[in-house]
Amino acid sequence: MADISIFVGSVYGNAQHVAEQAQQKLEEHGLEVDVFTDPDIDNFTNANAVVAISSTTGQGDLPPNVELFVSDLRDTFPLMNGKPFAVAALGDSSYGDTYCGGGRQFFELFTELQGSAVADMLEIDACETLEPEEEVVPWLEGLIPALTKA
Numbered sequence: 001m002a003d004i005s006i007f008v009g010s011v012y013g014n015a016q017h018v019a020e021q022a023q024q025k026l027e028e029h030g031l032e033v034d035v036f037t038d039p040d041i042d043n044f045t046n047a048n049a050v051v052a053i054s055s056t057t058g059q060g061d062l063p064p065n066v067e068l069f070v071s072d073l074r075d076t077f078p079l080m081n082g083k084p085f086a087v088a089a090l091g092d093s094s095y096g097d098t099y100c101g102g103g104r105q106f107f108e109l110f111t112e113l114q115g116s117a118v119a120d121m122l123e124i125d126a127c128e129t130l131e132p133e134e135e136v137v138p139w140l141e142g143l144i145p146a147l148t149k150a
């Protein structure tokens, strides 16, 4: 089983690119890392540590590739029992109130499922950051001890 499972919500590929860069870097640390772009509940319940990297679309909405996954999680409500998680949200502050809404949905859901947040949600603003992986990857590297401590 992978040490860290990364769940990706992405419309145009930015978040997916970030996840792939993160996977590569975390694997350089000797970790086994899975990246899921079409995840199901089993991928989630089998994870040792959960990372979501998600953009936002519409008005604070989740990307379509994770809509079914998230609605299945809400329906079946598989408790995480303190499993560590982290969420990186890619958004655009020009959208105002819905800024990083997709990532926020993940963070709130994992909290409701009684996961253990190892850090506050990381917000990446497309207005300020052209290369989101340059912020997300080192942030995740810093979280390795907390994500893998079990």
Ligand SMILES: Cc1cc2nc3c(=O)[nH]c(=O)nc-3n(C[C@H](O)[C@H](O)[C@H](O)COP(=O)(O)O)c2cc1C
Pocket: 009, 010, 011, 012, 013, 014, 015, 016, 054, 055, 056, 057, 058, 059, 060, 061, 063, 090, 091, 092, 093, 095, 098, 099, 100, 101, 126
């Ligand atoms: C149609 C559309 C709607 C968007 N809506 C939001 C939004 O409500 N809130 C937000 O923070 N960002 C919003 N964004 C910005 C994206 O989340 C951001 O550009 C992100 O980097 C895209 O990553 P992706 O390629 O992985 O989907 C929107 C972008 C588009 C094109």
